[in-house]
Amino acid sequence: MHPKKILLAFAGSRGDAQPGVLLGRELLGRGHDVTVAVSPNLVEFAARHGVPAVPFGLDSDELLRAQRDDQRFRQLNPVQRLRAVLDLQRRGFGESARDLLAVARGHDIVVTGMACEEVAVEVARHHDIPVAAVHFFPIRPNRSVPVVSAGLGRHIPGPLNRLGWRALTAARARALAPEVAALPWATTAAGRVGVPGVQGYTAIQAYDPELFPGLANDLPGAVFTGFPVPVDDGVPAIARGAAAPRDGSERASGLDAELAEWLIAGPAPVYAGFGSMPVADPVAVEAMVREAGRRLGLRVLLVGPMFRGRIGAELAVVDQVDHRAVLPLCAVAVHHGGAGTTAAALRAGVPSVICSVQADQPYWGRQVESLGLGATAPFAGLTANRLERLLIRATEPGVRMRAAAYGARFRDDGVRRAADVVESLAPDTAARDAAELSAATIGGVR
Numbered sequence: 001m002h003p004k005k006i007l008l009a010f011a012g013s014r015g016d017a018q019p020g021v022l023l024g025r026e027l028l029g030r031g032h033d034v035t036v037a038v039s040p041n042l043v044e045f046a047a048r049h050g051v052p053a054v055p056f057g058l059d060s061d062e063l064l065r066a067q068r069d070d071q072r073f074r075q076l077n078p079v080q081r082l083r084a085v086l087d088l089q090r091r092g093f094g095e096s097a098r099d100l101l102a103v104a105r106g107h108d109i110v111v112t113g114m115a116c117e118e119v120a121v122e123v124a125r126h127h128d129i130p131v132a133a134v135h136f137f138p139i140r141p142n143r144s145v146p147v148v149s150a151g152l153g154r155h156i157p158g159p160l161n162r163l164g165w166r167a168l169t170a171a172r173a174r175a176l177a178p179e180v181a182a183l184p185w186a187t188t189a190a191g192r193v194g195v196p197g198v199q200g201y202t203a204i205q206a207y208d209p210e211l212f213p214g215l216a217n218d219l220p221g222a223v224f225t226g227f228p229v230p231v232d233d234g235v236p237a238i239a240r241g242a243a244a245p246r247d248g249s250e251r252a253s254g255l256d257a258e259l260a261e262w263l264i265a266g267p268a269p270v271y272a273g274f275g276s277m278p279v280a281d282p283v284a285v286e287a288m289v290r291e292a293g294r295r296l297g298l299r300v301l302l303v304g305p306m307f308r309g310r311i312g313a314e315l316a317v318v319d320q321v322d323h324r325a326v327l328p329l330c331a332v333a334v335h336h337g338g339a340g341t342t343a344a345a346l347r348a349g350v351p352s353v354i355c356s357v358q359a360d361q362p363y364w365g366r367q368v369e370s371l372g373l374g375a376t377a378p379f380a381g382l383t384a385n386r387l388e389r390l391l392i393r394a395t396e397p398g399v400r401m402r403a404a405a406y407g408a409r410f411r412d413d414g415v416r417r418a419a420d421v422v423e424s425l426a427p428d429t430a431a432r433d434a435a436e437l438s439a440a441t442i443g444g445v446r
Helices: 014-029 040-048 060-069 078-090 093-104 114-127 151-155 158-181 257-264 282-296 323-329 339-348 361-370 384-394 397-408 414-425 429-442
Strands: 005-010 033-038 053-055 109-112 131-135 201-205 270-273 300-303 315-318 332-335 352-356 374-378
Touching (some): 005 014, 005 114, 014 131, 014 339, 014 414, 093 158, 114 131, 151 361, 257 323, 282 315, 282 384, 339 352, 352 361, 352 384, 361 374
Parallel strands (some): 033 053, 109 131, 270 332, 332 352
16 A cells, blocks of 8 residues: 555543554554644653654643533533533634644544544545544444433433434534634534535444444444554563463563562452542542452552552552553452543453543443443542442452453454554545546646
8 A cells, every 4th residue: 555644633631642642653564654643741652652743732631620620520410511521622622623734734634533523524624635533432323322321321212322322412513513613714613523514534433342232233334443452562461361370470561570579479459540530639549449458358559640659568559550461460450431441451351340530431331330341430429438349349250250251352453453444544645646647648738
């Protein structure tokens, strides 16, 4: 294939940006000219992983702080929560569009994540190039995924789920229409991407449809590629979800030596980490997790830069870890339910306790629980007593067996398959140029 100029625009937190970075590395390895656009605070993260990166839009940490401070996100009223989400999505829309417009000039295709999909579509529309949106969760109208993430969602009939997803799609379109209309180059206040009138649009479903029974039938023709997880840099089998030896005979690469020794020195610990989610009181959260672990006789590995780092007999606290290396050595993973961390736990074959904060996290929590792969509860209001009960449920023998079985059949080629889709969408500029040259020569111009 003739090399293409491909722009990958992935706004949001590190979890939002990582799939774009992984996809960029894969496409670079195939000989394409790749640029990855991420939030300004994540440019260094992308560059460390070997991809050319440029900033666009707002600092993702700033947006997370704004969400933390908005009381509507913690209200029981779903209408208020939806309004808060839509208000957050409008922040920085114009800045992101202007930044991306300049970067996109001369590219053959734009690939985007969910956080900035509308921005990328308007930029691609202006430059008349195809756009592919990578969806980390099912948001296209369907019958199989309950539109309500709470427990009552499982009682909603399929047709009402489809109507509900359509209503959410329409609400997002209405909320962003003024932002689209305000763009200097906009000719129409176009609605949500994927509607008639948007040419060259493809949605890549970057998750496993097996986790949503019936979804593949609901979305005929949908492109499912699986989770975009890292697979390279020589990580051995212990880090890829196989049964982990406890004698230290095989150690995963990339692990700090002291942490590696701690992991194999005792029983499999509870992993607890909440990604980029803002933790208002790290001391209280640490105390809660430690107490729940103590009651169950479980060691705790607490991960996050907001916690005070140290390693002791029953508690290890570190800034960050390689999930591939660490999670297979853990008994259970307590996390926020981001798609990337959820995939990492599923891949490792360990149960999850998802303590959801926002966006798609409650849906992942409900789905993991409904499939018998873990337990879930909102992060807000979490106590040691409740976390203890969740850990008991998640470590039941049947749950552990189901999680291990899923991990054994987890497909880790999601990045490669997504890259195949992107390559198939890029216009064949070499053939087009040859045809134009031939026509010009026949016409006597040359």
